[in-house]
Amino acid sequence: MKKTDVLIVGAGIIGLGIARELSKYQTHVTVIDKEVDVGMGVSKTAGSLVYMGLFQSMSLVIKSLDRGIEHLEEETKNERMRMLWEGFTHFNMIAHDLDILHKHVGILLIARNDVELKKIENLKRICGYIPGADVEWVDRKKLFEMEPNLTPDAIAGLYDDDGTISTFGPEYVIAVYENARDNGVEVLLDTECLGIKKENGYFLVSTSQGPIQAKYVLNCAGKYADKIADMYNARSGWNLQFYRSQALVLDKKLNGIINNIVGIPSDPGKLDLLYPLEEGNVHVYGAYYDHIEDREFVETTREHYEDAIVRMKQLVPKLSEKDIITSYVGIRIFNDKVFDDNLIESASHDSNFINVLVRMPGFTPSSAVGEKLAGMLADRGLELKRNPDFKRTRKAIPRFRYLSDEERNKLIAKDGRYGHVVCRCETVTEGEIVEAIKRGARTVQGVQFRTRAGMGRCQRGFCGPRVVEILSRELGIPRTEVTYKGKNSRILHYESKELLKQQTTGQNPVGS
Amino acid sequence: MTNEAYDLVVVGAGPAGLASAMKAKESGLEKVLIIERGEYLGGLLDQCVHTGFGLSYFREDLTGPEYAKRFIEKVSDLKVETLLKSMVLEIDSDRNIKYSNSSGVRTLKAHSIILAMGCRERSREALRIPGSRVAGVYSAGTAQRYVNVDGFIPGKEVVILGSGDVGMIMARRLSIEGVEVKAVVEVLPWIGGLIRNEVQCLRDFGIPMHLTHTVSEVHGKRRVEAVTIAQVDKHWAPIPGTEKKIGCDTLLISAGLIPENELSRAAGIEIDPVTGGPIVDQNLETCIPGIFACGNVLHVHDLVDNVSLEAERAGLHAAAFVGSGTKPSGKPIRLKAGKNINYIVPQTIDGTSEVTLYMRVKEPRRNAEVKVGTIAKKKERIVVPSQMIEIKLTSSALADLDKTTGELEVTCEGKGD
Numbered sequence: 031m032k033k034t035d036v037l038i039v040g041a042g043i044i045g046l047g048i049a050r051e052l053s054k055y056q057t058h059v060t061v062i063d064k065e066v067d068v069g070m071g072v073s074k075t076a077g078s079l080v081y082m083g084l085f086q087s088m089s090l091v092i093k094s095l096d097r098g099i100e101h102l103e104e105e106t107k108n109e110r111m112r113m114l115w116e117g118f119t120h121f122n123m124i125a126h127d128l129d130i131l132h133k134h135v136g137i138l139l140i141a142r143n144d145v146e147l148k149k150i151e152n153l154k155r156i157c158g159y160i161p162g163a164d165v166e167w168v169d170r171k172k173l174f175e176m177e178p179n180l181t182p183d184a185i186a187g188l189y190d191d192d193g194t195i196s197t198f199g200p201e202y203v204i205a206v207y208e209n210a211r212d213n214g215v216e217v218l219l220d221t222e223c224l225g226i227k228k229e230n231g232y233f234l235v236s237t238s239q240g241p242i243q244a245k246y247v248l249n250c251a252g253k254y255a256d257k258i259a260d261m262y263n264a265r266s267g268w269n270l271q272f273y274r275s276q277a278l279v280l281d282k283k284l285n286g287i288i289n290n291i292v293g294i295p296s297d298p299g300k301l302d303l304l305y306p307l308e309e310g311n312v313h314v315y316g317a318y319y320d321h322i323e324d325r326e327f328v329e330t331t332r333e334h335y336e337d338a339i340v341r342m343k344q345l346v347p348k349l350s351e352k353d354i355i356t357s358y359v360g361i362r363i364f365n366d367k368v369f370d371d372n373l374i375e376s377a378s379h380d381s382n383f384i385n386v387l388v389r390m391p392g393f394t395p396s397s398a399v400g401e402k403l404a405g406m407l408a409d410r411g412l413e414l415k416r417n418p419d420f421k422r423t424r425k426a427i428p429r430f431r432y433l434s435d436e437e438r439n440k441l442i443a444k445d446g447r448y449g450h451v452v453c454r455c456e457t458v459t460e461g462e463i464v465e466a467i468k469r470g471a472r473t474v475q476g477v478q479f480r481t482r483a484g485m486g487r488c489q490r491g492f493c494g495p496r497v498v499e500i501l502s503r504e505l506g507i508p509r510t511e512v513t514y515k516g517k518n519s520r521i522l523h524y525e526s527k528e529l530l531k532q533q534t535t536g537q538n539p540v541g542s
Numbered sequence: 543m544t545n546e547a548y549d550l551v552v553v554g555a556g557p558a559g560l561a562s563a564m565k566a567k568e569s570g571l572e573k574v575l576i577i578e579r580g581e582y583l584g585g586l587l588d589q590c591v592h593t594g595f596g597l598s599y600f601r602e603d604l605t606g607p608e609y610a611k612r613f614i615e616k617v618s619d620l621k622v623e624t625l626l627k628s629m630v631l632e633i634d635s636d637r638n639i640k641y642s643n644s645s646g647v648r649t650l651k652a653h654s655i656i657l658a659m660g661c662r663e664r665s666r667e668a669l670r671i672p673g674s675r676v677a678g679v680y681s682a683g684t685a686q687r688y689v690n691v692d693g694f695i696p697g698k699e700v701v702i703l704g705s706g707d708v709g710m711i712m713a714r715r716l717s718i719e720g721v722e723v724k725a726v727v728e729v730l731p732w733i734g735g736l737i738r739n740e741v742q743c744l745r746d747f748g749i750p751m752h753l754t755h756t757v758s759e760v761h762g763k764r765r766v767e768a769v770t771i772a773q774v775d776k777h778w779a780p781i782p783g784t785e786k787k788i789g790c791d792t793l794l795i796s797a798g799l800i801p802e803n804e805l806s807r808a809a810g811i812e813i814d815p816v817t818g819g820p821i822v823d824q825n826l827e828t829c830i831p832g833i834f835a836c837g838n839v840l841h842v843h844d845l846v847d848n849v850s851l852e853a854e855r856a857g858l859h860a861a862a863f864v865g866s867g868t869k870p871s872g873k874p875i876r877l878k879a880g881k882n883i884n885y886i887v888p889q890t891i892d893g894t895s896e897v898t899l900y901m902r903v904k905e906p907r908r909n910a911e912v913k914v915g916t917i918a919k920k921k922e923r924i925v926v927p928s929q930m931i932e933i934k935l936t937s938s939a940l941a942d943l944d945k946t947t948g949e950l951e952v953t954c955e956g957k958g959d
Binding site: 430519 | 640645662670672675691760791
């Protein structure tokens with residue numbers, strides 16, 4: 031039977047962030063996840079921003095306006111805010127160590143009338159309570175100097191030049207994963223947690239790949255945290271609540287159409303923003319605060335498409351639905367016990383089982399959450415001896431699109447596949463795809479998140495068949511076994527003539 | 543390395559690239575190179591294993607690979623140089639071309655360039671079809687590659703959204719493979735592709751067609767399990783109450799092609815918002831002297847024969863440009879799309895030499911008359927958006943043209959359906 035010191039359930043940014051932190055010590059850490067890749071739950075669609083400042087103030091105001099702002103002072107002195115600030119200030123170093131693409135962007139909220147003016151004035155006051163928030167008032171003239179393509183209706187704005195960092199969420203998770211793995215963390219994918227019990231003082235966790243014995247269990251299962259807690263009767267008076275966001279990604283030919291994140295101040299219950307992504311695309315982000323029952327309700331809806339199109343044109347009239355290249359839905363989770371806060375606590379009957387429920391945003395505080403959990407485990411008797419071999423850094427897969435010709439030629443001289451462009455929209459080479467598979471990509475989406483192949487305007491129209499071919503070749507599996515994102519998502523169901531043969535021999539086609 | 547100068551570099555080895563290189567070489571250019579990102583010459587013709595190619599160019603009914611082979615042999619006999627698996631990364635207005643392949647990144651100098659990059663398909667996301675984001679949704683051309691080049695069948699129950707030619711041809715191709723094509727769904731009140739494909743690919747195979755319908759939702763957890771189709775109103779929005787769910791494991795999209803002009807845009811070439819291709823004059827020359835465009839990168843064609851003919855003209859003009867280096871001397875006259883005309887290529891003429899205009903109508907008309915100002919007209923029994931209309935401006939017609947005018951309007955009158 032597999033044995034480990036710390037078993038983490040869930041390979042999202044929180045689970046892997048803790049695993050990486052623990053890999054700084056000589057302790058054995060195992061992470062399990064039911065999906066075939068990391069970050070496939072909440073992390074994958076979490077909006078990809080690391081933020082404090084003005085952005086954070088909007089996050090506070092969403093459900094609080096009616097309660098007045100006096101209570102906010104209290105709220106901004108809590109541990110959650112401390113971890114957010116800590117995580118935010120550490121991010122530059124982490125991004126540097128882990129070779130993650132990122133860009134500091136400003137955020138500009140505009141007002142088009144007196145009501146909105148009041149709202150941004152209010153936000154300015156709230157910013158006073160947020161660590162590091164440094165905002166300035168922008169008059170109409172300056173507004174259009176900063177953002178020439180803004181709606182002419184804008185009359186004033188509130189600006190924070192350094193409170194948000196744009197990154198690509200899945201890339202961040204994958205970088206943390208690779209570094210944790212490099213430092214000895216065992217990450218078992220396609221391994222679903224099925225039951226948790228205690229035997230002879232150890233946890234016995236049964237999984238779809240066999241049992242694992244552990245001294246400590248950390249429940250970092252995101253939108254399934256309640257189910258995991260229930261397996262050990264470790265849920266004390268809380269339920270999860272789910273909210274949707276739906277985002278559009280626009281063609282990167284629009285690069286430069288906005289320079290900052292721009293938005294209209296949010297109403298309680300809704301958040302509307304456009305932001306320029308690191309790679310040049312524009313992101314239209316809409317977060318909704320109507321509670322949904324089904325945590326798997328990740329289908330895009332016509333209503334939210336239309337809403338997003340109206341909103342983006344309201345802000346930047348030049349934008350058109352013709353520029354949309356993709357869309358996605360994210361699920362945000364809160365707990366109903368302390369809606370505004372994290373819930374990081376042991377099971378009432380066993381301090382060695384810890385529920386780790388981090389309120390959104392998760393990317394921003396993830397490193398600080400890791401440190402907190404290391405401390406909690408030490409308090410519970412885990413010996414934390416420094417790992418002298420800890421490798422702080424991880425190198426990204428070479429990004430052909432950003433290299434100089436000299437660097438490209440060096441790479442190609444070593445491996446000619448780095449000269450062969452497979453994804454034409456994002457300029458991704460075969461060398462990058464092969465390297466992604468070597469590092470753990472098992473699916474078309476896994477390749478996409480690691481290299482950007484298929485993330486461009488043709489949406490895998492051209493590179494799709496090539497990526498399937500390379501995955502099949504490198505993994506030594508038939509093309510009919512290659513999946514889009516893991517089980518039950520095969521791309522191709524049959525070989526040529528297979529259906530005909532089955533029909534003529536009277537066999538039922540077995541496939542889907 | 544920037545010291546290798548070519549008379550002509552053609553970007554793309556599909557039908558347009560091949561025919562233009564052929565003609566340029568035949569017209570006397572010495573060093574002609576085709577750069578192609580794929581593994582072979584012929585572009586997408588290789589996956590078009592059906593017939594219907596060459597009816598006007600060769601007066602024969604050929605398959606795509608057969609049609610391509612004739613041009614491939616021609617360029618090989620003419621000693622046109624080719625670079626395969628090579629991606630052009632950048633073109634600049636001085637006609638430097640940077641490309642990458644497994645031997646490295648290099649830059650070439652070209653005296654002239656022909657853009658022949660072709661087009662891409664509109665994706666599900668570009669159509670904003672709501673629902674699950676799952677495996678099993680492919681553009682029709684991608685499915686065609688899977689089936690005809692790679693040898694795999696995506697699924698056994700298919701719905702096709704859009705009645706473009708590739709979609710209809712895939713409906714037939716998949717039916718022959720034993721796949722059940724459960725519906726072809728078209729948002730317009732008419733079929734999007736050629737009439738002959740409607741007859742030979744859909745009607746002959748008894749495939750249900752749903753006009754003025756769309757796919758309003760995709761269902762499934764990780765792979766398509768069903769789609770909902772619905773009738774649309776005049777804004778193409780689904781009409782509540784008309785929804786119908788169809789079980790299927792695959793959705794193909796055949797809803798239009800988009801010229802691939804990212805390279806052109808980056809080079810500073812002006813793009814026509816209607817065609818999605820470069821704005822060209824009667825010589826198929828873009829706003830950058832010495833850079834020409836032809837085939838589907840210029841505007842989406844319905845027949846490859848027309849692509850080849852257009853490409854030959856581009857080759858001819860590129861050769862003339864390298865020979866003389868001059869632009870046409872006349873003042874450009876802009877062709878204006880008037881009543882029921884969607885676009886006209888070329889976008890400008892100077893009236894000094896004979897030229898054929900290619901255009902599409904916006905809506906079908908019967909007993910139609912297409913007029914170019916007062917200098918030319920043509921009667922057509924039926925005009926539809928999917929069928930390109932050609933009008934030749936002869937020298938006698940051009941003799942009637944007022945060359946000081948800045949604009950010439952093209953219109954199409956006729957009876958509505």
